[in-house]
Amino acid sequence: xxxxxLHELLRSLRVWTPGExxxxxxxxxxxxPTPLALFTSWLAEAVAAGQPEPxxxxxATVDEEGLPDARIVMLHGADADGWSFATHATSRKGxxxxxxxxxxxVFYWPALGRQVRLRGPVTSAPSKESQADLHARSxxxxxxxxxxxxxxxxxxxxxxxxxxxxAWRRARENPSEPSPTWTLYxxxxxxxxxxxxxxxxxHVRLEYRSTGFGWSRALLWP
Ligand SMILES: Cc1cc2nc3c(=O)[nH]c(=O)nc-3n(C[C@H](O)[C@H](O)[C@H](O)COP(=O)(O)O)c2cc1C
Numbered sequence: 001x002x003x004x005x006l007h008e009l010l011r012s013l014r015v016w017t018p019g020e021x022x023x024x025x026x027x028x029x030x031x032x033p034t035p036l037a038l039f040t041s042w043l044a045e046a047v048a049a050g051q052p053e054p055x056x057x058x059x060a061t062v063d064e065e066g067l068p069d070a071r072i073v074m075l076h077g078a079d080a081d082g083w084s085f086a087t088h089a090t091s092r093k094g095x096x097x098x099x100x101x102x103x104x105x106v107f108y109w110p111a112l113g114r115q116v117r118l119r120g121p122v123t124s125a126p127s128k129e130s131q132a133d134l135h136a137r138s139x140x141x142x143x144x145x146x147x148x149x150x151x152x153x154x155x156x157x158x159x160x161x162x163x164x165x166x167a168w169r170r171a172r173e174n175p176s177e178p179s180p181t182w183t184l185y186x187x188x189x190x191x192x193x194x195x196x197x198x199x200x201x202x203h204v205r206l207e208y209r210s211t212g213f214g215w216s217r218a219l220l221w222p
Contacts, residue, residue, distance in 0.1 A: 015197070016198070017199060018199040019199070023196070023199060024112065024196075025196070025198075026194070028206040028217070033214070034214075035118075035192035035208040036078060036080065038208075039116060040078070042109070042112075042114060043055070046109040046114070050111055051109045051110070054107070056072050056073070056074055056075070057072065058071070058105065058107075059071060059073045059093065059103060060103060060105075061100065062099075062100040063092070069092065069093070069096060071093065073085045073093075076184065082186035082187050082189065083186070083189065084186045084187075085184075086130065086133060086182060086183060087185070088150040088179075088181045089124065089181045092151040093151075094183065097122055097124075097185065102122060103119075103120075103187055104117065113198075114194070114195060114196055115193075115197075116192065116194055116195070117193040117195070118189040118191070118192045118193075120188050121188055122187045123185070124183045124184070124185050124186075125184040125185070127180070130182055130183045133184045139172060139175070142171040142177070143167045144164075146177060146179050147160075148163075148179065148181065189208075191207055191209050193205060193206070193207045193208075193220070195222075205219060205220035205222055206218075206220075
């Protein structure tokens with residue numbers, strides 16, 4: 001596609017159009033006292049609204065050299081201990097988290113015009129818990145973890161196919177085979193921002209800030 005076509009295409013695309021886009025209003029006065037409670041109801045509403053894959057999120061990290069990176073991962077859980085996701089400790093993100101155990105998570109649910117952003121320190125769960133979390137998931141998830149070598153340079157797709165096929169066989173034959181580098185991480189948020197889009201661009205942004213004992217809340221200009 002020519003450069004000009006791309007710019008024209010981009011200008012023709014819309015996010016929210018007044019009079020056309022219907023987004024439900026969000027009254028921050030009615031928000032619950034904890035971000036976990038609001039997140040739980042927003043996720044349920046995203047599922048009910050038919051948002052595809054609402055449990056996927058961007059994970060942003062800072063690497064050994066202080067440079068940022070981001071990618072999509074799946075949310076494995078959220079509770080008082082934090083929002084959890086899993087990956088290989090030896091992957092790029094795993095190495096970044098070892099160097100800088102802080103991260104940001106971003107959810108975007110376009111069906112509702114909603115975004116949720118979290119920032120905070122990240123800890124890794126003990127190996128036993130990480131393996132139990134993996135073994136509670138699908139055969140495909142275990143096969144992917146057993147394939148391993150995530151983020152290493154791959155010589156050919158044929159090598160991937162052979163390794164993956166062998167990993168699928170092992171996952172089917174031994175559903176509790178460990179994947180030693182597979183690690184469950186928890187981000188314990190210090191701030192959680194809820195963004196409700198508005199067709200007139202009067203987006204509502206509510207930020208929860210951890211006080212150490214509970215949460216304070218503030219509105220932010222959009
Ligand atoms: C929808 C979706 C879900 C994904 N979920 C995960 C996940 O839960 N864990 C994971 O390690 N990679 C997941 N990935 C792959 C990552 O985005 C990324 O390509 C991979 O983890 C390597 O990232 P890294 O090189 O920054 O470590 C997912 C990708 C997509 C598109």
